[in-house]
Amino acid sequence: MIRLLRLNKFPILKQLQIEEALYRAPNSGNWIIINNGTPEPIVIVGISGRADKLVNLDEVESRGIQTMKRFSGGGTVVADENTLFSSILLEFETLKQLFPTLSAISSSSSSSTLPSINDGNIYPKDIMNWSANSFYKHVFHEQIDFSLQENDYAFGKLKFGGNAQSFSKHKFLHHTSFLYDFKDDHMMACLKQPDKIPEYRRNRDHLSFLCKLKDRYQSKDHIINNLLKTINNLPTSPSIKEVTLEEAEQFLSNPHPKSNQLFDYNLKSWKDITNEYNPIKNI
């Protein structure tokens, strides 16, 4: 069974807290989470992100925008109400049942032979290739130039979606932020050019490197409907159960390491998130 959680304008900070709880809980099962935007703009860096190297902190602070560090890796994004979030958390055994063979999948980015995922371990590049060629390719089926460029979802050489993966012994999390629209000004002003960039980016600045889904789709609902169709058409027709936010929130009470953090502009350092999901403990 795969649990489907649909959210609308749900704060991505809280979504990531839930995702971390689901990821770290031993028997949380399989989940797909779709969130149609986050209510306030927020800068999100990956687990190893050095805020000072990736973010124009003074600028971000002056605009009243929070900066957070998520528990997964990957790059930096300015997310807002026009960012579409899609997260897939699957047990490896479930993925093997859904896709017992990779024979139909061609890798556009890897020259190595892919192992059959029915025999042996699954590796990050396998998930990247699977997500692009067996999942999101169908979501964006109208776009003939959809491709996986290194680790980004792109139309041609223009990135429209960034993703991050986390791997544990028995499951993986693959979550993506799709840029339906974004404020050009935020992107240019808030984010620095990272030291390490994918080769296909060729030193282009953010606006020359990114594209907006709104230029290809009239509404976010269209994309969300494509996502839902793809989920419902997964091979072997697994049972998909739409669940409530409360069912996901239950996993927050499992003791687990909490790696999502917020940047404190005064102290110039990361601090633990304190909110209703992680209240201050009374001493």
Next chain:
Amino acid sequence: MLKTLTRVGTQAFNKNLFSFSRNYCTRYTTDHEWVNNIGPKKYKLGITDFAQKQMGDIVYIELPKIGDSFEKGGEMGTIESVKAVSEYYIPIDGKITSANDKITEEPEILNEDPYGEGWLVEFESDQSGDFSELMSKDQYDKYIKDQN
């Protein structure tokens, strides 16, 4: 004195022989870690060349703290590459005695020299039996071959 020297010399020889042979006793896990027995109840751990290739460029490593104890199979930390954040595990019960801080500053060392400068941690453990049950080099090479 000659007898003493002989006894001491023999002891020293045996100790060196022990160290020599044990330094070359490396075992491997199905999670693609290597574990080297570097002395009585002392072990050093890293990830294999196969693992670092699967990960791609490594950009960040989270190490456990000295003094942390882990049960067999416990997660010690994470390694982030451009493709993913992956966990690594302790294969036998142990307590961390040293962590390779250099690789947190220069994570690329893990790609460049996974068996040498790219070691992750040293730990102490009483579980030599569990260590012996890990894969030998030949078994690990076969394991990788079977994966592909």
